[in-house]
Amino acid sequence: MVISKENASAIKKAQAAGIKFVVSTGRGYTEVKPLVKEAGFNCPMITLNGAQVFDEAGKLITSAPLHDQLTSKIIHFLKKQKLYFEIVASKGIYSDNKAKRIENFAELLTRVSPDTPYKLAVIMASARLELMNINYIEDYNExxxxxxxxxxxxxxxSNEGHKVLDPIRKELEQFKSIIVTSSSSSNIEINHVNAQKGAALQAYADNLNVPLDNVMAIGDNNNDLSMLRxxxxxxxxxNAITEVKQVAKRLTSSNTENGVGHAIDEVLKEE
Structure with missing residues (x-):
């Protein structure tokens, strides 16, 4: 996964015009930073859906971890449902099943690039995971x-998507102090209630004394809704889900057609 030259060019153009560009992602800092560096720019980052916010120098500004007792309850609940899940912690990503990890990464690759055969995606996923800092652990309670x-x-x-995950999501939403979102139809992402992209973006804008009317956000999935609103x-x-298209005020092209770059260029021309 890379940031396209077209998107990177538009981002650099915005930064040259004095606009603060911020990456906002469900991924962790160590996953995203190499992509940004390779694209040739630097910026603050809202990561893990807002659970950690970093400045341009990579210094942690704010964090919103899940509490231990709550985490134990969630682990017990998901295990009871016989669902595979992963944990993102301060020391990296943790999995208790390498085969499932490869399977899920391969599924992600086929969604991002639909023309990729699944068997090839599995090979690519296996090779990619060897380069990533994945920690395998027997018991998440450790x-x-x-x-x-x-x-x-x-x-x-769950590769069965909404059929399996929607009922699970409804039950999880009964837990106090968490927010349940998703970055695809095949996953559910669980964070502390204070870890939301919208809240993190607002706090960052407030710190710069930038009114929200002058803030632009681009998204495609459920975990982007709070900042789009x-x-x-x-x-x-x-390529956004229907709910995102209903909430957003404007529409750009897809992620495979440099949609981020087109949106930035469109707004820059209006200035």
């Missing part, structure tokens, strides 16, 4: 008990 580890996000998966200028990607 993380909860480690006082030197903070847990920021739990992600559970507060931004004065909001774009849905062409």
């Amino acid at each position: 993380l909860v008990e480690d006082k030197h580890t903070s847990i920021f996000k739990i992600v559970t998966f 507060i931004a004065g200028v909001s774009y849905a990607m062409g």
